[in-house]
Amino acid sequence: MKKLLKLGALAFIAAALFFTTDVKAQTTPANAFTLGLGIETGNPLGQARLGSHFTLGGTARLQYGITNDLAATLTAGGYHFFPIKIPGQDVRYQSFGEIPVKVGLKEFFLPNIYVAGEVGVAWEKLEKGWGPHRLDLSPGVGYANKHWDFSFRYENFSNSVDHFGLLGLRVGYGFGL
Secondary structure, X not given: OHHHHHHHHHHHHHHHHHHHOOOOOOOOOOOOEEEEEEEEEEEEEEHHHHOEEEEEEXXXXXXXXXXXXXXXXXXXXXXXXEEOXXXXXXXXXXXXXXXXXXXXXXXXXXXXXXXXEEEEEEEEEEOOEEXXXXXXXXXXXXXXXXXXXXXXXXXXXXXXXXXXXXEEEEEEEEEEO
């Protein structure tokens, strides 16, 4: 039931976006900077799924239009992984977060529809100090107009010891600089 409700809400948002926004071929103006501030939510995957059930975060994304259809991005922010209770106990797993800094590209292959890829590093913040840093790889797809940016992505955090990821949804609002 929960998944059906989430899927229905996502379909409603997508339909509202496609029917209420102006379609423009030049979503990313060449030689222009934009700054987008976004809120992000996600579903932990891999080892992170064992101790958490939900992520929430915020990011700032600086974007530079290389051409009208291609943009370079610099993204930084933070994600918090909300812990779950340890089975059979009345205590939770340790809370933690990831602080990513990534560079990437966005290619608009249809008006307002893009594919993106980012690579960077993420530092782990634990309740009692800092954890390891990890390689952060993040492919995604999205919809953007002059101000709004909605994207869905997979984010992978890995180092030589472990790896985990998340499926995330970002809602951002951007403005020209």
